[in-house]
Amino acid sequence: MxxxxxxxxxxxxxxxxxxxxxxxxxxxxxxxxxxxxxxxxxxxxxxxxxxxxxxxxxxxxxxxxxxxxxxxxxxxxxxxxxxxxxxxxxxxxxxxxxxxxxxxCEFAFISCSNTGCPVQVERRGLEAHLSECNFRSRECPNGCGHTLLSTDQSQHNCVAELRTEVEMLRAEMLCKVEEVRREMESRLDSQRRHMVQKESQLKNEVEELKGQLSRVMCDMRALLGAERLRRQELAEAELEKRELLELLKDLQPTRSQHPVEQAAKDQHQGAQQTPGWELHTKPTRHQQREASLHASSLSLHSAQAITVSGPPPSPQLGEGARKGGTRSLTLDCIKRKSREVTVI
Ligand SMILES: [Zn+2]
Ligand SMILES: [Zn+2]
Ligand SMILES: [Zn+2]
Ligand SMILES: [Zn+2]
Ligand SMILES: [Zn+2]
Missing domain, CATH: 3.30.40.10 (Zinc/RING finger domain, C3HC4 (zinc finger))
Known part of the structure; x- marks a missing residue:
């Protein structure tokens, strides 16, 4: 246009x-x-x-x-x-x-600058209108802090306004307090649930540990029993070993004395009796001791058999052979014993 x-x-x-x-x-x-x-x-x-x-x-x-x-x-x-x-x-x-x-242009129509005012005035008349515009606002002269429109200035009551404001703030605060309370409760609830869960979990763990402990105690008791037994066995074996060593010590001088004894006997009794018979009596004692030891500790049948045999009326040669066999058997026993001791 x-x-x-x-x-x-x-x-x-x-x-x-x-x-x-x-x-x-x-x-x-x-x-x-x-x-x-x-x-x-x-x-x-x-x-x-x-x-x-x-x-x-x-x-x-x-x-x-x-x-x-x-x-x-x-x-x-x-x-x-x-x-x-x-x-x-x-x-x-x-x-x-x-x-x-x-x-x-001073003659142009413009809108009043107060919010809500529908009046249109010439630019040159705006100031005059603003001074009497119903929508102009100013602070309450009594100092309540409210901004008042000129229309409701006459009805304004500072105390009532402030009271309303306080009520509103109180309601708002109560709302917020309730909100916070609810939030705290829900948080506490969840924590409580968590604690209960944790407690039952810990209880289970404690039960499990108790079970393990009782098992360990059982094992320990068994081990202690076994150890006591072993110690006993060891002491017994030590005793036997000492006895056997003594026996061995006794045996060695006897063996070295044999020729001397033999010579002495020959001088005293002549060649009437064989030296084998003389030899026979002494080792037999040793033999008996050894055999009794065997019987008590190992219950060896062979050893028992030897013990029973005693001094037999058999020929001297046979007796000598048997004696030799017994000695070797005794040595075997000693070896075995000492091995047992070592093992223990
Ligand atoms: Zn044209
Ligand atoms: Zn045109
Ligand atoms: Zn103009
Ligand atoms: Zn206006
Ligand atoms: Zn006021």
Missing amino acids: GYDLERFVGYVNEDLLCCVCRDVLERPLQAPCEHAYCSACISSWLVHHHSCPEDRLPLDVGSLKPLYRYMRNDLNRLQIRCVNAGQGCEVVCTLESLHTHEDE
Whole structure:
């Protein structure tokens, strides 16, 4: 929509008129056919047409261009009256500076700046309106801190207002306290549940450990019993070993005495008796001791058999052979015993 031709002072070239609205061009655009239009006019024209409204030549939005510079200058230099001339504004300015003037024209109608006030006043009368506007606000003169609108200033009661505010704050606080209480309770609940769970878990673990402990105690008792037994056996074996060693010590001197004894006997009794018989009696004692030891500790049948045999009326040669066998058997026993002791 262009500017009303009536508002212009002086002659306006026909080329500066819009081909659609026939008013003076406002934000002009030019077609390739050199016809010019207001931007709004040609845009709405081209919605339904595809040609120049003047000469019907084909036209689309894309082919529109800005007005020639000389035409734009002519247009900008045109003298126009203020849009508020009806209200009393007598300003006449160039079309170029029209918007600047209208933005600050004293006769322009503007809205009251107080929120909620529907009044529209001329810019020059705004101050007068603000001083008596019903929507103006100011702080309570009694110092309650409330901002009052001029309309409800007469009904304002500081105490009642403050009381209401306190009530509101109290309600808000109670709400918050309740919220916090509920949150704490739920947190405590969850912690309690967790503790109960943990407690039962620990109880189970304690029970398990108790079981393990009793098993270990059982094992330990068994081991202690076994150890006592072993110690006893060891002491017994030690005793036997000592006895056997003594026996061995006794045996060795006897063996070394044999030839001497034999010689002495030969001198005393002559060759009537064989030295074998003399030898026979002494070792037999040893033999008996050894055998009794065997019987007590090992219960060897062979050893028993030997013990039973005693001094036999058999020939001396046989007796000597048997004696030799017994001695070797005794040595075997000693060896075995000492081995047992070592093992223990
Ligand atoms: Zn127009
Ligand atoms: Zn045209
Ligand atoms: Zn004006
Ligand atoms: Zn107002
Ligand atoms: Zn007040």
